[in-house]
Amino acid sequence: MSADRPPATLLETEKLFxxxxxxxxxxxxxxxxxEGERHALIGPNGAGKTSLVHQVAGQLRPTSGRVLLKGVxxxxxxxxxxxxxxxxxxxxxxxxxxxxxxxxxxxxxxxAKRAGWYRCIQPTSSDRRLLDExxxxxxxxxxxxxxxxxVSALSYGEQRQLEVALALxxxxxxxxxxxxxxxxxxxxxxxMIDLVRSLPRSLGVLMIEHDMKVVFSLADTIxxxxxxxxxxxxxxxxxxxxxxxxNVYLGLGQQEGTTRARAAP
Amino acid sequence: xxxxxxxxxxxxxxxxxxxxAKPVVVVDRAAREPMRRFAAWVALIAGLALVPLTGxxxxxxxxxxxxxxxxxxxxxxxxxxxxxxxxxxxxxxxxSAYTVVILGVHLGISGWIGLVAGIVVSAITAAIIGFFSIxxxxxxxxxLTMAFAQLLMSVSITWRSVTGGTDGLSGFKRPSxxxxxxxxxxxxxxVVAAGFLFVLWFLRRLIASPLGSIFIGxxxxxxxxxxxxxxxxxxxxxxxxxxxxxxxxGGALYALQNAFVSSDILHWALSGDAxxxxxxxxxGTVIGPAFGAAIxxxxxxxxxxxxxxxxxxxxxxxxxxVIFLPLGFWGVVRSVRARLGK
Amino acid sequence: MxxxxxxxxxxxxxxxxxxxxxxxxxxxFGLMNVVNIAHGSFFMIGAFCALAIMRWSGSFWLALALSxxxxxxxxxxxxxxxxxxxxxxxxxxxxxxxxGFTFVFVDLVRMIWGAxxxxxxxxxxxxxxxxxxxxxxxxxxxxxIAFGGLIALLLWLFLERSRVGAMVRAxxxxxxxxxxxGINVQLLFGAVFALGVGLAxxxxxxxxxxxxLYPGMDIEILIPAFIVVVVGGMGSLRGAFVASLxxxxxxxxxxxxxxxxxxxxIYLLMVIVLLTRPQGLFxxxxx
Numbered sequence: 001m002s003a004d005r006p007p008a009t010l011l012e013t014e015k016l017f018x019x020x021x022x023x024x025x026x027x028x029x030x031x032x033x034x035e036g037e038r039h040a041l042i043g044p045n046g047a048g049k050t051s052l053v054h055q056v057a058g059q060l061r062p063t064s065g066r067v068l069l070k071g072v073x074x075x076x077x078x079x080x081x082x083x084x085x086x087x088x089x090x091x092x093x094x095x096x097x098x099x100x101x102x103x104x105x106x107x108x109x110x111x112a113k114r115a116g117w118y119r120c121i122q123p124t125s126s127d128r129r130l131l132d133e134x135x136x137x138x139x140x141x142x143x144x145x146x147x148x149x150x151v152s153a154l155s156y157g158e159q160r161q162l163e164v165a166l167a168l169x170x171x172x173x174x175x176x177x178x179x180x181x182x183x184x185x186x187x188x189x190x191x192m193i194d195l196v197r198s199l200p201r202s203l204g205v206l207m208i209e210h211d212m213k214v215v216f217s218l219a220d221t222i223x224x225x226x227x228x229x230x231x232x233x234x235x236x237x238x239x240x241x242x243x244x245x246x247n248v249y250l251g252l253g254q255q256e257g258t259t260r261a262r263a264a265p
Numbered sequence: 266x267x268x269x270x271x272x273x274x275x276x277x278x279x280x281x282x283x284x285x286a287k288p289v290v291v292v293d294r295a296a297r298e299p300m301r302r303f304a305a306w307v308a309l310i311a312g313l314a315l316v317p318l319t320g321x322x323x324x325x326x327x328x329x330x331x332x333x334x335x336x337x338x339x340x341x342x343x344x345x346x347x348x349x350x351x352x353x354x355x356x357x358x359x360x361s362a363y364t365v366v367i368l369g370v371h372l373g374i375s376g377w378i379g380l381v382a383g384i385v386v387s388a389i390t391a392a393i394i395g396f397f398s399i400x401x402x403x404x405x406x407x408x409l410t411m412a413f414a415q416l417l418m419s420v421s422i423t424w425r426s427v428t429g430g431t432d433g434l435s436g437f438k439r440p441s442x443x444x445x446x447x448x449x450x451x452x453x454x455x456v457v458a459a460g461f462l463f464v465l466w467f468l469r470r471l472i473a474s475p476l477g478s479i480f481i482g483x484x485x486x487x488x489x490x491x492x493x494x495x496x497x498x499x500x501x502x503x504x505x506x507x508x509x510x511x512x513x514x515g516g517a518l519y520a521l522q523n524a525f526v527s528s529d530i531l532h533w534a535l536s537g538d539a540x541x542x543x544x545x546x547x548x549g550t551v552i553g554p555a556f557g558a559a560i561x562x563x564x565x566x567x568x569x570x571x572x573x574x575x576x577x578x579x580x581x582x583x584x585x586x587v588i589f590l591p592l593g594f595w596g597v598v599r600s601v602r603a604r605l606g607k
Numbered sequence: 608m609x610x611x612x613x614x615x616x617x618x619x620x621x622x623x624x625x626x627x628x629x630x631x632x633x634x635x636f637g638l639m640n641v642v643n644i645a646h647g648s649f650f651m652i653g654a655f656c657a658l659a660i661m662r663w664s665g666s667f668w669l670a671l672a673l674s675x676x677x678x679x680x681x682x683x684x685x686x687x688x689x690x691x692x693x694x695x696x697x698x699x700x701x702x703x704x705x706x707g708f709t710f711v712f713v714d715l716v717r718m719i720w721g722a723x724x725x726x727x728x729x730x731x732x733x734x735x736x737x738x739x740x741x742x743x744x745x746x747x748x749x750x751x752i753a754f755g756g757l758i759a760l761l762l763w764l765f766l767e768r769s770r771v772g773a774m775v776r777a778x779x780x781x782x783x784x785x786x787x788x789g790i791n792v793q794l795l796f797g798a799v800f801a802l803g804v805g806l807a808x809x810x811x812x813x814x815x816x817x818x819x820l821y822p823g824m825d826i827e828i829l830i831p832a833f834i835v836v837v838v839g840g841m842g843s844l845r846g847a848f849v850a851s852l853x854x855x856x857x858x859x860x861x862x863x864x865x866x867x868x869x870x871x872x873i874y875l876l877m878v879i880v881l882l883t884r885p886q887g888l889f890x891x892x893x894x
Contacts, residue, residue, distance in 0.1 A: 057492065058491075059488070059492075078491070079488075079491040079492055080490075080491045080492075080493075080494050080495055080496050080497065081496075083491070083492055083493060083494035084494045089492060091492075095486065095488060095489050095492070096486070096489065097482060097485040097486050097489060098485070098486075099485060100481070100482075100485060104478070107478075108478055108479075108482050108490075108493065109493040111475055111478065111479075112490075112493040112494040112495050113494065116475050117475060117476065117479060117495075117500075118475075118476055118503075119474055119475045119476060120470065120471045120474045120475075120476040120477065121470045121471075121474060122470075122474060122475075123470070123473035123474060124473060124474060124475055124478050125473070127475075166489070166493065169493070170492075170493055170494055350699050350702070397878070397882055400882060401881060401882075401885050403698075403699070404636075404642055404698070404702075404841075405837070405881050405885045407642075407699075407702065408833060408837055408877065408881060409877075409878065409881045409882075411830075411833075412834075412874045412877045412878050412881070413874075413878065415830060415874050416871060416874040416875065416878070419870030419871050419874065420871070422870065423868075423870065423871075533826070533830070534826070537706060540703070540706070541706075541707075544703060573717070574714040574717065574718055575714075576710040576711075576713060576714040577710065577711055577714035577715065577718075579710055580707050580708065580709070580710025580711035580714070581707075581710075581711055583703075583706075583707040583710065584689065584704060584707040584708065584711070587693075587700060587703045587704050587707060588689065588692055588693070588704070591700070
């Protein structure tokens with residue numbers, strides 16, 4: 001990507017600190033996501049990754065610190081406001097409209113970004129353009145068949161894909177993916193990698209991942225969290241060679257046996 | 266069992282919501298086939314048109330059912346569609362009825378103007394109560410809505426000079442329609458039926474519309490709706506106000522029908538009756554609560570002609586319904602039709 | 608001065624009745640997450656059973672000693688057979704279920720005793736008045752206040768000092784974990800429900816001489832009891848105690864000084880508390 005100007009900073013956190021009583025969850029985290037950047041957030045369980053994403057997306061209020069989106073301070077804003085301003089996210093556990101159809105899930109999310117919320121007489125089925133857009137987004141996440149089925153009829157992997165579709169439907173400037181490949185088979189994981197690769201370059205992506213294959217295939221930048229603090233942050237090679245990181249992961253790899261946490265060659 | 270495409274009025278019952286053993290997405294075949302839908306409307310209108318021919322008692326009963334059907338259907342917008350269990354819905358029904366009767370008795374204002382005024386007053390009341398109640402959810406919401414309704418009832422009891430207190434306010438003169446007085450049972454019935462048909466039509470349209478899909482989304486997964494960018498609290502307030510206004514239509518028609526109102530109309534018991542109608546008839550469906558109103562009132566009338574203890578019968582049936590038939594009468598009909606239609 | 612003293616006594620006495628109702632309501636919600644809309648029905652059942660026992664035996668004390676038994680039996684049956692099925696569903700379903708039971712109970716009472724207002728006679732030992740420095744105070748109300756204090760003390764001792772009480776407190780705090788460490792939560796649920804409705808029944812019995820007995824008394828006491836539980840905090844016995852005395856006094860003094868406003872006042876109180884501090888003064892914060 002050869003731009004004449006350096007890529008713009010889309011998302012920035014300043015000393016994000018969150019504690020519940022005596023329990024410190026995130027400690028003074030500074031993080032940057034730029035336009036087009038694929039930024040991976042890794043670390044052992046409980047390191048504070050999801051809490052960080054909650055603070056960025058608005059589900060959690062930081063105890064102190066700031067979150068800036070395109071230079072604007074959004075720390076006090078509600079999740080819905082932040083979504084309107086350009087943040088889209090997936091959740092670690094599938095957070096879908098389970099009783100509604102696949103297509104309706106995406107259409108609803110898409111409708112949030114369109115005018116016409118208050119229309120109460122014309123049926124949603126008459127807005128063919130919106131339905132086609134929903135189908136298009138579903139196509140991008142490789143969901144093309146059985147879009148009338150309720151979500152509960154989808155496989156787990158397909159539901160994960162739908163999660164991403166809902167996040168994309170928000171037309172975000174910054175996309176937050178919380179363990180997008182968790183619970184997926186190897187083939188499904190490869191599909192998710194392709195999907196993230198195919199995302200537009202105007203988007204900034206922050207993704208929490210445990211699968212190192214995914215991380216090293218996709219990431220331009222990796223930030224390692226450990227006990228709520230940033231242990232290291234930088235390009236993949238620097239992280240791979242970082243002795244502290246190796247310590248943390250080597251130690252953990254032996255104890256937990258997370259077999260997929262192997263560094264790519 | 267396939268859901269309808271594109272968000273066309275499926276009205277599923279949420280697993281996290283009221284009275285649902287598991288989520289069921291049900292086909293609304295009538296909604297997909299315009300001819301069938303049209304035929305159903307024609308049958309309904311024709312059926313209602315014929316009711317006054319069956320005599321005064323039946324006409325009065327059906328009229329009462331239709332008024333409470335409006336009340337129950339409006340409550341279902343909150344319970345079954347937005348996921349808010351309110352124990353104070355009688356407030357909006359009652360406030361509207363009082364407006365009509367008070368304006369008529371104290372100021373001699375025509376019932377038609379009173380009708381409009383009643384709906385406006387119930388809308389405003391719903392907006393105010395809703396504004397405060399939306400701040401909490403679950404059990405506190407239940408209690409807060411109940412408290413506000415009781416507050417209004419205590420006002421109506423104490424303010425005897427205006428409201429007639431527990432004795433009520435009588436002496437209301439019904440208006441006329443095209444020269445025909447509403448004192449005529451048949452004319453009265455047609456006015457009520459017209460109101461019912463309008464509310465039914467509006468709710469069906471609403472549920473299938475973008476606004477309706479937002480209410481359903483809130484019931485299904487509020488957190489997801491926020492993450493998608495919807496100002497959820499605003500829509501809860503809109504749902505609350507709409508539901509209150511529709512209840513206001515019912516209340517105004519009640520006033521025209523009975524030409525009398527007393528503080529009983531604001532009692533918590535009426536809110537409870539409405540909840541029973543919704544659950545019995547089918548929570549999360551548009552017309553279900555209308556059936557619920559019919560079942561409830563017919564049970565009441567039939568049982569009380571044999572014995573005084575109709576509440577026992579209704580209570581027992583309701584308990585069984587909550588445990589074994591959470592979908593309610595119409596919900597069961599729809600799911601049977603869906604299974605057969607496959 | 609005399610007027611204030613009378614209102615004070617009346618307010619405290621009413622507060623005791625509210626406490627007997629709300630203690631059970633609060634514990635049941637705190638432990639089981641069940642809002643027992645039928646709680647007032649047990650108040651009513653207790654009162655009418657006391658009436659029956661008094662009719663048959665002529666003794667108020669016997670009535671007081673036994674009237675809670677039918678209520679507890681019905682309560683255990685209700686919990687076992689009906690409420691238990693709904694634990695896996697949302698607690699709003701339980702609200703609906705218990706609400707349905709109010710219909711059943713009120714008609715059962717009407718069937719057996721009729722719809723007229725009955726009286727429960729005050730026993731001779733408690734009738735009459737005390738004359739304290741010129742102030743006339745009915746003996747029965749003093750008894751009520753003392754009785755309420757005794758029950759509150761016994762409850763407190765039970766919860767704080769007994770093993771079963773500790774289990775209840777653990778369950779209220781975190782039923783899932785309590786189950787995990789071996790506490791038989793199912794049995795506990797049944798026991799607490801029985802205790803709660805038993806207290807309500809006792810409340811109905813001692814309320815009899817003051818409030819009178821009639822089929823609508825279940826709702827009349829239920830709403831103020833809800834207000835107490837909201838103000839005091841769901842799941843907190845201390846909250847129920849403080850709030851019931853508070854609400855009892857507010858209601859009584861309100862009715863005495865601002866008769867027009869009285870009904871209004873306690874609902875307003877509930878609205879304010881729900882909006883500013885939904886978990887109540889001492890709430891467990893589960894609602």
